[in-house]
Amino acid sequence: MAEVQNIKVTIDNITVEVPMGTTILEAARKVGGEVAPPTMCYYSHLKGSGGKCRTCLVEVSKGSEKDPRPMPKLVASCRTGAMDGMEVKSMTSEKVIDARNGVTEFLLLNHPLDCPVCDQAGECHLQDLSYENGTEATRTTFERRTFEPEDIGPNIQLHMNRCIMCFRCVFAAEQLTDYREHGILDRGEHARISTCISKSLDHDFIGNVIDVCPVGALTDKTFRFKQRVWFTKPMDAHCACTKCSGEVRLWMRGDEVYRVTARKDEWGEVAIASNGKPGWICNECRFEKKKASDWVIEGPSNISRHSVISQGHYNKTVHEPQIGLLAEVIGKQPIMKMDIHDVSDVNKPNVHLSQIDGPAHSEDFK
Amino acid sequence: MKLLLENAHVEGIRYYEAYRKTGGYRALEKALKMTPEELVEEVKKSGLRGRGGAGFPTGLKWSFLAKPEGVPRHLVVNADESEPGTFKDRYLMEFLPHLFIEGMIISSFALGSNVSYVYIRGEYAWIPDILEQAIAEAKANGWLGKNILGTGFDCEIYVHRGAGAYICGEETALIESLEGKRGNPRIKPPFPAIQGVWMRPTVVNNVETIAAVVPIINMGGEEYGKIGVGRSTGTKLMSACGNLKRPGVYEIPFDLSVEEFIFGDEWCQGIANGKKLKACIPGGSSVPILPANLLLKTAKGETRYMNYESLSDGGFQTGSMLGSGGFIVLDEDQCVVRHTMTLAHFYMHESCGQCSPCREGTGWMYRVLKNIENGKGKMEDIYLLWDIQRRIEGNTICPLGDAAAWPVAAAIRHFRDEFEWHVLNPEESQTRNFGLAHYANPLEVVSA
Numbered sequence: 001m002a003e004v005q006n007i008k009v010t011i012d013n014i015t016v017e018v019p020m021g022t023t024i025l026e027a028a029r030k031v032g033g034e035v036a037p038p039t040m041c042y043y044s045h046l047k048g049s050g051g052k053c054r055t056c057l058v059e060v061s062k063g064s065e066k067d068p069r070p071m072p073k074l075v076a077s078c079r080t081g082a083m084d085g086m087e088v089k090s091m092t093s094e095k096v097i098d099a100r101n102g103v104t105e106f107l108l109l110n111h112p113l114d115c116p117v118c119d120q121a122g123e124c125h126l127q128d129l130s131y132e133n134g135t136e137a138t139r140t141t142f143e144r145r146t147f148e149p150e151d152i153g154p155n156i157q158l159h160m161n162r163c164i165m166c167f168r169c170v171f172a173a174e175q176l177t178d179y180r181e182h183g184i185l186d187r188g189e190h191a192r193i194s195t196c197i198s199k200s201l202d203h204d205f206i207g208n209v210i211d212v213c214p215v216g217a218l219t220d221k222t223f224r225f226k227q228r229v230w231f232t233k234p235m236d237a238h239c240a241c242t243k244c245s246g247e248v249r250l251w252m253r254g255d256e257v258y259r260v261t262a263r264k265d266e267w268g269e270v271a272i273a274s275n276g277k278p279g280w281i282c283n284e285c286r287f288e289k290k291k292a293s294d295w296v297i298e299g300p301s302n303i304s305r306h307s308v309i310s311q312g313h314y315n316k317t318v319h320e321p322q323i324g325l326l327a328e329v330i331g332k333q334p335i336m337k338m339d340i341h342d343v344s345d346v347n348k349p350n351v352h353l354s355q356i357d358g359p360a361h362s363e364d365f366k
Numbered sequence: 367m368k369l370l371l372e373n374a375h376v377e378g379i380r381y382y383e384a385y386r387k388t389g390g391y392r393a394l395e396k397a398l399k400m401t402p403e404e405l406v407e408e409v410k411k412s413g414l415r416g417r418g419g420a421g422f423p424t425g426l427k428w429s430f431l432a433k434p435e436g437v438p439r440h441l442v443v444n445a446d447e448s449e450p451g452t453f454k455d456r457y458l459m460e461f462l463p464h465l466f467i468e469g470m471i472i473s474s475f476a477l478g479s480n481v482s483y484v485y486i487r488g489e490y491a492w493i494p495d496i497l498e499q500a501i502a503e504a505k506a507n508g509w510l511g512k513n514i515l516g517t518g519f520d521c522e523i524y525v526h527r528g529a530g531a532y533i534c535g536e537e538t539a540l541i542e543s544l545e546g547k548r549g550n551p552r553i554k555p556p557f558p559a560i561q562g563v564w565m566r567p568t569v570v571n572n573v574e575t576i577a578a579v580v581p582i583i584n585m586g587g588e589e590y591g592k593i594g595v596g597r598s599t600g601t602k603l604m605s606a607c608g609n610l611k612r613p614g615v616y617e618i619p620f621d622l623s624v625e626e627f628i629f630g631d632e633w634c635q636g637i638a639n640g641k642k643l644k645a646c647i648p649g650g651s652s653v654p655i656l657p658a659n660l661l662l663k664t665a666k667g668e669t670r671y672m673n674y675e676s677l678s679d680g681g682f683q684t685g686s687m688l689g690s691g692g693f694i695v696l697d698e699d700q701c702v703v704r705h706t707m708t709l710a711h712f713y714m715h716e717s718c719g720q721c722s723p724c725r726e727g728t729g730w731m732y733r734v735l736k737n738i739e740n741g742k743g744k745m746e747d748i749y750l751l752w753d754i755q756r757r758i759e760g761n762t763i764c765p766l767g768d769a770a771a772w773p774v775a776a777a778i779r780h781f782r783d784e785f786e787w788h789v790l791n792p793e794e795s796q797t798r799n800f801g802l803a804h805y806a807n808p809l810e811v812v813s814a
Contacts, residue, residue: 051553052721054761073760079553102757106726139750142733165719184548184719187531189729191719 007084011035011058012092024077024088025056029267036267037090038100038129040107040214041166042078043269045278049171050078053164054103055129059096062087074099097133104133110145110189111215112161120216122229125268126164145189152182153200155207155221155287160192163217169193169209176280177203193217204243207286211262211270222287223259227251232258237295243282245273249301252292260286263301367593369581369601370574371617374461380496382503385464391509393583397472398517405476409579411587413599418444418535418572419650419690420765421674430559431477432567440568441479442544443470443576445486445493446528446535449650450712451692454603455573457615459486459493462577463500467523469576471509472583474521477569482523485540488530497525532716536764537570539718550720551764572690574603594620598673602688608646608695611635620673624648625662627672628695641697645781648677649689651709652769654776655702656686682776701799702784706777707735713770724767727758731774738785741792748785752778 004019009027012035018027026044028036037058042050050056056078060071065085074096077088090096107126115121147160165184170193173180181203182195195201201209210218232251239246251259262281265271273279289295378384385391397405410425431439447455459466474482486494501523504510512520526544528534534543538552541563562568578600582590591599598620607613610628612635618627628643629636637643643658663670665684670676677688696705710732719725731754737743755771755778762768778785788795 051763054721054723054763057761076553076763081555099757099761102761103722106722106730106757109726109730140730142730164722165725167720186719187533188714188717188719189725191725 007082007086009082009084009086009088011088012090018082020084022082024058024060024075024080024082024086025050027082028058028077028088028090035090037077038125038132039078039267040125040129040164041168043168043171043212044267045270046168046171046175046212049166049168051076053107053166055100055107055133057096057099057103059089059093060086061089061093100133101135104129105135105139107164108134108138109140110161111164112144112146114162117225118159118162118216119219119224119229120162120213123268124216125214147192150194151198152195153202153206155283156201156210157219157221157224158193159217159219160194161217162215163193164215165191165193166214168212168214169218172209172212173201173203173206176205176208179203202283204282204284205280207283208262208270208280210286211264211280214268220259220287222290223251227253227258234301236263236298236301238298239285239289239295241282241285244285245275245277245279245281246285247273247279248281248285248295250292250295250297255292257290257292257295260289367601367619368617369590369593370458370462370465370577370603371615380461380463380500382464382500382507385462386507389584390464391468391507393580394468394471394509395515397475397583398515398519402476402478405472405583408587409476409582412582412590413594413597414575414578414582414590415598415674416572417574417578417602417691419449419652419687421688424571424575427559427571428477428569430557431569432560433478434567437566438481439477439479440563440566441470441474441477441482442537442540442563442568442570443482443484443573444535444537444540444570445484445490445573446531446540447490447573447690448487448530448532448535448716449652449690449692450709451605451607451647451694452650452690453605453607454615454691456490456493457605458573458577458603459490460496463496464504465580466573466577467497467500467504468509469579470523471504471514471521472579473569473571473576474523475519476579479569480520480522482521483544483563484523484525485534485544486525486527487534488528494525494527501525531718532712533718533764533766536766539764540570541568550718551766553763595671595673596675598675598688602672602691604672604691604693606634606693606695608693609638609641609697609700610695611638618672620671622672623662624670624672624677627693634695637695637697639697641699643695644698644700645696645702647686647692647694647696647773648672649687650692651694651712652765652772653687653689654682654685654772655696655705655780656776657780660684660780661686682772683779686776698801699799701739702777702781703735703739703788703795706774707732707739709773710735710770713766717766717770721763721767723758724762724770727754727767728770730754731758731770735774738788739795741788741796743785743789743792745786745789748778748782748789 006017007020008015008017011028011031014031016027016030037056039056040053056076057074058077059074062068064083150158152158170183181199181201184191185194210220232253235250235252237248237250248260249263250257262279263271270278373379373388376384376388406428414424415421416424445455470482510521531549533539534549536551537558539549543549558568558570593600601617601619604616604618627633645655645657646661647655664679674688677686679685714728714732717724717728734747734751738747755774758767759771784800787800
């Protein structure tokens with residue numbers, strides 16, 4: 001087999017070498033840190049995803065070594081292949097930042113901003129995006145588009161109001177399950193995720209749509225309103241499961257397991273499991289094994305980037321920016337998102353979750 | 367000079383006998399004696415540009431078609447003519463179906479497409495029957511089917527009825543819809559020339575472009591290229607509508623001035639009811655609107671002609687586009703704000719909902735415009751509108767986002783005082799029109 005040719009791409013003045021056929025986004029992720037454009041709809045494990053939310057727009061200031069013309073429009077980095085000698089501006093382009101701010105505003109236009117009662121709050125990609133690219137106040141004075149919460153099966157609740165139409169759950173259902181029961185109905189502003197005539201989603205792997213949802217539109221019924229995510233402590237655990245890899249993340253408080261999710265990588269996507277495949281988990285692991293005794297607990301999870309809960313904690317595991325990089329990339333120090341631990345009355349700021357032995361317990365905060 | 371509509375008024379031209387008598391299918395006979403490469407070369411020489419709106423050179427598009435071994439190729443004709451103000455393809459298909467079918471067979475031969483499709487918009491409910499009848503007649507006379515005229519070339523044409531969506535006029539959405547899926551535009555690349563229908567190389571062309579192939583083959587590409595001005599060759603069908611004395615479909619030469627087209631006796635005969643010309647959208651609803659002074663003369667003071675270059679002279683600052691040829695004329699009684707609101711509503715309704723700027727932005731623009739139109743607007747709303755359209759344009763998957771943003775941008779650019787008047791006189795704007803301002807004087811040119 002022929003060797004895959006390596007090409008050099010320059011993103012925000014940082015040159016990185018990637019194999020031919022890599023997208024700009026994947027190359028930027030290789031650089032890491034704030035250079036990687038935010039993504040709302042792209043999901044590396046789901047074929048065909050991406051290109052829809054337009055948050056990952058970048059400016060291509062030089063097409064390639066052979067054809068140095070810049071691209072006339074901003075391009076979606078998740079669906080544009082990198083070329084040898086390509087020069088890309090992400091954080092360093094005002095045009096890109098403006099477009100990204102615009103997309104953020106558009107996404108929030110019909111979003112209910114009900115974060116105080118939303119289960120996704122704290123690990124929501126739209127929250128992250130708003131912290132980085134949003135404005136303080138909205139400019140819209142119109143009534144938001146609203147839907148009734150929809151019951152789509154025994155385990156999953158759909159809040160269409162919060163949905164940003166990333167299509168990820170549709171791709172996930174299409175690619176992980178044998179049959180897809182839900183999809184996009186209607187078009188334009190009225191487009192919504194739904195099942196045709198109130199069907200129930202009950203495939204063995206359908207629970208993964210909760211994990212791929214970037215916002216709180218698809219939530220876990222067994223976890224709804226039970227706990228805020230930042231009060232729970234994520235622990236890696238595994239069990240012998242015949243259907244999936246059995247490698248999961250438990251969200252615990254004390255000895256109680258509040259929630260089970262797949263393990264996620266620094267981009268908020270399902271991490272590769274030890275068998276080399278994406279670690280999607282089955283419904284049984286996700287919804288039924290809610291006792292600590294069901295699991296072999298490995299230890300605190302590595303959490304980085306896409307989570308408020310990680311800020312300032314888990315010191316050793318936070319994504320370290322590459323040394324020697326920051327001098328070249330002006331203004332790209334990791335942005336400190338709001339640290340909920342600092343503003344919450346519940347815990348003492350001097351208690352570092354990472355220094356607690358084992359899962360955090362309410363006793364620890366007294 | 368008429369190349370397409372020359373025989374449009376011959377009795378029974380819709381049927382095979384009359385069409386054949388006027389010299390129909392002669393071009394096909396000639397084409398089948400040539401090689402496909404020669405045909406593509408002829409079209410290239412003719413300088414024919416896509417008549418669907420973008421004006422991309424057809425010959426170039428054809429030469430981009432990938433030709434992998436053993437993979438069928440397809441020709442898809444875009445008859446999903448949904449742009450408000452455009453109805454030229456309908457006229458062509460309704461009255462000259464055989465001209466169109468002949469063009470399709472020639473193009474299919476040139477591109478090596480054995481199965482070609484016509485994607486026709488759902489609202490044209492009666493036209494598929496006309497086309498299917500023409501296809502049946504062509505087949506009965508040996509111009510379609512297996513081994514056409516003993517050349518060994520097989521060709522089938524299928525008419526596919528759309529369900530009525532503007533977005534399915536976008537070539538990749540059209541392909542998705544043709545495949546039986548939801549009509550969402552695909553993310554390019556790959557372009558249809560590499561992966562189109564069923565992931566096979568595909569050329570998508572407008573009806574008028576395909577029909578224009580017939581005169582090109584009849585008279586030779588070089589001869590055709592001599593007609594017209596500069597890079598606008600041949601003739602163009604314009605569908606004139608709005609406040610005109612004589613609206614309708616006209617075949618125009620490219621050296622016709624805009625003034626002559628609107629006021630000439632041979633053409634639209636001026637504005638209806640003795641009113642004055644206020645503004646015009648020269649190429650279908652998505653191209654920028656122009657006030658009368660900039661429509662008849664360019665910003666440099668030169669006469670504006672009905673061709674690709676002259677209409678886009680001055681860029682979007684002081685120019686517009688020929689687009690698809692939907693020539694919409696507004697007289698002094700028309701309200702530009704209301705008109706823009708109607709267009710914004712159309713784009714909101716027709717957005718596919720796939721990418722965020724267009725899905726959310728089109729509805730936002732409509733609501734802001736609705737407020738202004740109904741006397742509830744604020745001065746900031748005009749800035750807000752400008753900001754919204756700026757952030758939609760160029761940031762979407764398909765050109766619908768641009769198409770939604772341009773009319774709003776142009777209306778604010780050229781008619782800002784009318785917007786401001788609506789904001790400042792909320793009550794008056796409900797009962798009377800802004801009417802004509804300085805820009806309605808055709809002789810006075812406002813510098814950009």
